Structures are given as structure tokens and as C-alpha cells.
Amino acid sequence: MRIDTIIENARVLTGDPARPVARRIGIWSGRIIGLDEQLDGARAETLLDAGGAVVSPGFNDAHAHSVWFGQTLSELDLAAAMTPEDVYRAVAARAAAGDEAATGQRDWIVASGFNPLGMSGSVDRDALDRAAGGRPVWIKHASGHAYTLGGAGLRLVGIGDGPATDPDGGVIARDEAGRPTGLLEENAMRIVQDVLLPDPVAAIEEALGRASAQYAREGLTSVTDAGIAGGWIGHSPREFAAYQGARDRGLLRTRMQAMVVLDALHDLGGHRDDPDAIGLGAGIRSGVGDEWLQIGPVKVFTDGSLLGATAAMTEDYAHDHGNHGYLQGDPDEMRARVLRAAAGGWALALHAIGDAAVDFALDLIDEAQRLHGVGPMPSRIEHGGVVRPDQLDRMAALGVVLVPQARFIAEYGDGMAARLGAERTRRSYPAASVLRAGGLLAGSSDRPVAPGAPLPIVQALVERVTESGAPYGPDERLTVEQAMRVCTAGSAEATGWGGQKGVIAPGMLADLVVLGDDPHAVPVDRIGAIDVVATIVGGEAVHGALSAR
Structure with a gap:
């Protein structure tokens, strides 16, 4: 032979x-x-x-943001900024360089990787304007759940200095006088996107090429993009076409799966005997594609972020009494759309960080499975910042995959622990208890929210220590063998490719x-x-x- x-x-x-x-x-x-x-x-x-x-x-990253990551490789990197003055110096240097063409946003200075957690002081919108020489500044937070704009940028997106109404599921932060500070949280980010997006398809293809080349250098052979084509996470209604174009041009060095955001689905016609459903044209749903490029589950945002204290908890944050986060929309409206997506044959991937959001997500998945059966690939809970033992048992019973990010602990663990308190920190981003409950666990990064190289993620799953070296839920540590499996076969199973790769x-x-x-x-x-x-x-x-x- x-x-x-x-x-x-x-x-x-x-x-x-x-x-x-x-x-x-x-x-x-x-x-x-x-x-x-x-x-x-x-x-x-x-x-x-x-x-x-x-x-x-080969390693599989079950939750990353490939277009977003590829874009950050050409944007101003603020990951090392520890003070507002660091931000101003970096913005001033970019303004002096005059290379706005690298970001694709004419005249705007676009920055990524900004982490206000632990920063000494807040970034001031007027100081940003001075540093940028009056040019608009758009800073993308590392969490992916907030932007910071200077005053020039606020004016260009239609946010004046007077009173403004917060959008549903979002916040326009204001000072004591009611003047917007420049901080836009959650759905308020759409105000910026409505002006500056969509990105050109060709630019998205190039970003994917940059991301895929980096993936290959790190040993990643498969990556799932956790949200394209809509919502505040998408870059263009034609985003999957950009994936196809990148593949046609030979830019993809890794296998790719893409989740379409719930907002991008629309009403579907059909026979009167067909279920009332939403989806993509011609009834396209989860599973379309091949081993190189495939449409994955529908991505649904139920709550916010732990870093921004907007994730929906059943109890108040330890550092902020009276605040327990919030859902990103009306629960009844979200439920109706999610069930209609399930009726259209979509697997479900629900972003849920707080334990209240996890309850809501599990209720939705349970109801969807009872009404429409199990989807074409496993349904999933993305993140699981706080998960109770009863929720782990329910996930295992429903066959729901948990997709946490161990690298968050190494990057942001001290700040997360301060927000949660000792008891909830023990249940934060679980790993070993998922396996003990008989559940499915996938390795992922959420890159560029956190670094995405897989071997450091394996290390983080085993160590579970914060950036200061403090233990973070040590009972959730995995063995090296378990961690390697989670980042290979576990992620393959999570994405519907169990028995095809990962072994x-x-x-x-x-x-x-x-x-x-x-x-x-x-x-x-x-x-x-x-x-x-x-x-x-x-x-x-x-x-x-x-x-x-």
C-alpha cells in the first residue's frame, strides 16, 4: 500500500x-x-x-474572535498601559505617526487591549483629545464589553454633552454633572458601530489571514469565532463571505468555524406545517460547511462581563453593593428569539458569565431541546464566570458544554476575585468540577480578551493562579493530561467534531x-x-x- x-x-x-x-x-x-x-x-x-x-x-480553541484579533494586530496596543498617562503617551505617539490607514478608519486613532482593571485613575476624554491633537479616539477594552472615546469621537457618533438615554442593555457613563465621560458599556457600543461599521470585506479577509498565521505559529489547528455578522461583536453582515474569501485566497492556515450572532437571523417563510423559525436565507443553519470552514451555533449574549461588573449574578458584587449586573435585553424577547432559532435548526451558544445568566441560559436550552430536540452540534454555555454545583449537574444532564477561559485567571484573577468574594471565586470558571459532574469541558481563550496561545492555557488550567500568584479556585485544577485533552479532544467535541479530530x-x-x-x-x-x-x-x-x- x-x-x-x-x-x-x-x-x-x-x-x-x-x-x-x-x-x-x-x-x-x-x-x-x-x-x-x-x-x-x-x-x-x-x-x-x-x-x-x-x-x-493539534490544539483547538473553541471560543476566540478571529476577525477582532486580526484587527488588533494593526491597531494601537494598550495592553501594557498601567496609568492614564501611559494611554495619553501612546495615543500621542500614534497621532504623530499619522498611520491611521493601518486600522482602516480614516482619521480615527483606534486602540485595542485596554484593561482599566487595576489602573490608577480613569482615562479623561478631554486629555484624550489633547493627546490626539483633536483627532477622534476609539479605545476597545480588552473585555470586549466596553469602549472609551474622546470628546471628538463622542461628537462624531452623535453623543453630545447633554442628557442622553441609555440603550436597552447598555450604559453611557456620565460624570456628576451628567456629561458623558467617554465610557460606553455593552449595547451602548452599538452607537459607535452604527457609524464606523461595517468593515470592508477585503479588510476582514486580511485580518483573518493575520490571525490564522499567528494561530499556526502557536500550534492551533482549529478555531471557532464566537460571534460574526451582527450585534456589537460582528464586523459586517457579509462576514462569513469574508471567511470564504479568505479561504479562497489561501489565507486560512487553520480550520475555522464561525458562530452567527442571533441578531443576524431573520424570519423564515415556509410551509404552514413548518415551525415558526428564524435563520439565514434558504434555511441555512448550524452545520453547513466542511472540515475547513463551517457555520457553528448561533451566538446569544445573555449578560455582560465580570471585568466590567455587568454579568448577571444572583447576589450583589462584593465590591459594589446594590449591583448584581443585568441581562442584555428583555428576558421574554430573548427567550422568544432563541426558541425560534432552535426551531430553525440552530445549535445554541449562550454567553452567560454570572450565575443568574447561567440559570437563564440553561432554562432556554432545556426548553429548546424539549420543543425542537437536540441541535446538530452540542449546545453550549460560553464562559461560566460563576457556576453553582446544581448548574453543573444540570449541564451534564442536558449534554451542554461549558466553555470557560482559564487564562482569564492568570491575566485578571486578582480583580475578578475582588469583585466576587471568596465563596464565588471558588466556583468561578470551573474545570475539574465539570469533569467530576460528568460534563463536557472545552479549552478556549476568548482572544483577544486574553492571550490565546494554547500551551499557556494548558498551564493555566493546571496552575489556576492569578497575576500576583494567588490561588484561584485551586480545587478546580486539572492534571496536565486532563488539560491537554480539554484543549484538543474536548474542544473538538464541543464544536461537533468529536470522533473526527483531537485524537x-x-x-x-x-x-x-x-x-x-x-x-x-x-x-x-x-x-x-x-x-x-x-x-x-x-x-x-x-x-x-x-x-x-
């Missing part, structure tokens, strides 16, 4: 309990055809020598990562620093290379 490729001299960590290690991998037509003795007698067009390197299943076994897609060391063998605090030697998708190297012979 003649096949395409055999990788030899490898330390293969298969992720398959039935056969955890191997030395050789055979690949044909983009899939794994056999291991070790299963390849006896086979001849390959290409023999690759791994040189004793570790080969693992190195015959019949699986040949998505592999070659590592400079074994994550199980190095000290835990060194896992994130392991070198990614090569990334292979469908049997083809998209980053690095192995020696051919």
Missing part, C-alpha cells in the same frame, strides 16, 4: 486511552491511516523524521503539533514556554517543518 506521508522517530502522545503512545504516524488524503505496526508494509511518498520530538493532537488515531483528521518538549515532563510553570516546532493541518505543514528523507 502506498500512502502520502509517514512521520517516523516521534514521541507520539495520541490522546487515545486505548493507545496512548506511538512512534510512527501514517497519513493519507489528509487523515491518519495508521500507527506503528499498522504501517508495516506501507510505502510513503514522503518520509518525515521527527528527530525524537513530541507529537500531539491521533486511524480515521482522524491529520491535525498535529510538534513540540520541543513533553508538557507532562517539564515543570508546570514551564509548559507555556514549550516551543512549537511545527503545526500540521490535514497532513500539510502550515508552520515549521520536519526533516524529509
Whole structure:
């Protein structure tokens, strides 16, 4: 038998309990055809020598924002800003450089990665105007749930200095005199987007290319974009077409799945016997596509963010008595639209960070499954900033995947713990208790809200320590083996690709990562620093290379 490729001299960590290690991998037509003795007698067009390197299943990020991330790679980066003065200096430098064309927003200075949590003082709109020389400034918060604008920007999007009505599910922050401060939370961000979006399709394609190239360098072979084409997270009504264009142009080095935002779905006609439903034209729904590009669940925002103290809790925030967050819309209206999406055949991915929002999301999924059956791929709870034990049991019973972000703990854990208090911190972004309850757990980043390289995420799942080194829910720590599985096979199952990828076994897609060391063998605090030697998708190297012979 003649096949395409055999990788030899490898330390293969298969992720398959039935056969955890191997030395050789055979690949044909983009899939794994056999291991070790299963390849006896086979001849390959290409023999690759791994040189004793570790080969693992490729990593899958079940929740990222690829277009947004790709855009940040050309925007002003404020991730290192620790004081308002740091922000002003960076804005002034960008204004002096005069390179607004890099962001695609004429005359605007666009910045990303801003994290006000722990910053000494607040950014002042008038100081922003002075730093920018009068140009409008648009600062995107790292949480993804707020913007900060200077006064010039506020005026251009129609927010004056007088009284203004907050939009449903959003806040226009004001000072004691009632003057807008420049901070726009949650649905108030749409005011900016209504003026500055949509982005050109070609620009979205380029952003996807930049993101995908970085994914490949980090060992990611599959990524799910958690919200396109609508709402405050989308960039254009044609966003999936941009994904298709990026694929046609050869810009995608990783497999991609995209969630369409609930707002982008519209009424569907049909026979009188068909259920009342919303969806995309021609009844397109979750599952359309192939192993390279696919439409995933519908993305639904039920509440806000933990960093912004807008996530819906059953109890007040520890640092802000009287505030327990809020849902992002009228509950009855959200329920009606979600059920109509389920009637149209959509799997559900519900952003729910506070435990009150998790209750609401689980009620919706439960009702949708009773009325319309289980969707074409698993339904999901995105984030789970605070999850009670009874909710974990209910998730397991319903087959709902939890998609938390362990890297949030390493980046923002001290501030989150201060908002939650000790008891809720123990239940925050759970991992081990999900597995103990028999639930499904997926690895993800929410990039660019937090850094997205997968090996540091594995480390964060094992360590669970904050940026200051304090333990954060230590009972939720995973073993290295569990963490590796969560970020490979777990994410594959979450996205409907269980049994197709995430494990190195015959019949699986040949998505592999070659590592400079074994994550199980190095000290835990060194896992994130392991070198990614090569990334292979469908049997083809998209980053690095192995020696051919």
C-alpha cells in the first residue's frame, strides 16, 4: 500500500486511552491511516523524521474572535498601559505617526487591549483629545464589553454633552454633572458601530489571514469565532463571505468555524406545517460547511462581563453593593428569539458569565431541546464566570458544554476575585468540577480578551493562579493530561467534531503539533514556554517543518 506521508522517530502522545503512545504516524488524503505496526508494509511518498520530538493532537480553541484579533494586530496596543498617562503617551505617539490607514478608519486613532482593571485613575476624554491633537479616539477594552472615546469621537457618533438615554442593555457613563465621560458599556457600543461599521470585506479577509498565521505559529489547528455578522461583536453582515474569501485566497492556515450572532437571523417563510423559525436565507443553519470552514451555533449574549461588573449574578458584587449586573435585553424577547432559532435548526451558544445568566441560559436550552430536540452540534454555555454545583449537574444532564477561559485567571484573577468574594471565586470558571459532574469541558481563550496561545492555557488550567500568584479556585485544577485533552479532544467535541479530530488515531483528521518538549515532563510553570516546532493541518505543514528523507 502506498500512502502520502509517514512521520517516523516521534514521541507520539495520541490522546487515545486505548493507545496512548506511538512512534510512527501514517497519513493519507489528509487523515491518519495508521500507527506503528499498522504501517508495516506501507510505502510513503514522503518520509518525515521527527528527530525524537513530541507529537500531539493539534490544539483547538473553541471560543476566540478571529476577525477582532486580526484587527488588533494593526491597531494601537494598550495592553501594557498601567496609568492614564501611559494611554495619553501612546495615543500621542500614534497621532504623530499619522498611520491611521493601518486600522482602516480614516482619521480615527483606534486602540485595542485596554484593561482599566487595576489602573490608577480613569482615562479623561478631554486629555484624550489633547493627546490626539483633536483627532477622534476609539479605545476597545480588552473585555470586549466596553469602549472609551474622546470628546471628538463622542461628537462624531452623535453623543453630545447633554442628557442622553441609555440603550436597552447598555450604559453611557456620565460624570456628576451628567456629561458623558467617554465610557460606553455593552449595547451602548452599538452607537459607535452604527457609524464606523461595517468593515470592508477585503479588510476582514486580511485580518483573518493575520490571525490564522499567528494561530499556526502557536500550534492551533482549529478555531471557532464566537460571534460574526451582527450585534456589537460582528464586523459586517457579509462576514462569513469574508471567511470564504479568505479561504479562497489561501489565507486560512487553520480550520475555522464561525458562530452567527442571533441578531443576524431573520424570519423564515415556509410551509404552514413548518415551525415558526428564524435563520439565514434558504434555511441555512448550524452545520453547513466542511472540515475547513463551517457555520457553528448561533451566538446569544445573555449578560455582560465580570471585568466590567455587568454579568448577571444572583447576589450583589462584593465590591459594589446594590449591583448584581443585568441581562442584555428583555428576558421574554430573548427567550422568544432563541426558541425560534432552535426551531430553525440552530445549535445554541449562550454567553452567560454570572450565575443568574447561567440559570437563564440553561432554562432556554432545556426548553429548546424539549420543543425542537437536540441541535446538530452540542449546545453550549460560553464562559461560566460563576457556576453553582446544581448548574453543573444540570449541564451534564442536558449534554451542554461549558466553555470557560482559564487564562482569564492568570491575566485578571486578582480583580475578578475582588469583585466576587471568596465563596464565588471558588466556583468561578470551573474545570475539574465539570469533569467530576460528568460534563463536557472545552479549552478556549476568548482572544483577544486574553492571550490565546494554547500551551499557556494548558498551564493555566493546571496552575489556576492569578497575576500576583494567588490561588484561584485551586480545587478546580486539572492534571496536565486532563488539560491537554480539554484543549484538543474536548474542544473538538464541543464544536461537533468529536470522533473526527483531537485524537491521533486511524480515521482522524491529520491535525498535529510538534513540540520541543513533553508538557507532562517539564515543570508546570514551564509548559507555556514549550516551543512549537511545527503545526500540521490535514497532513500539510502550515508552520515549521520536519526533516524529509
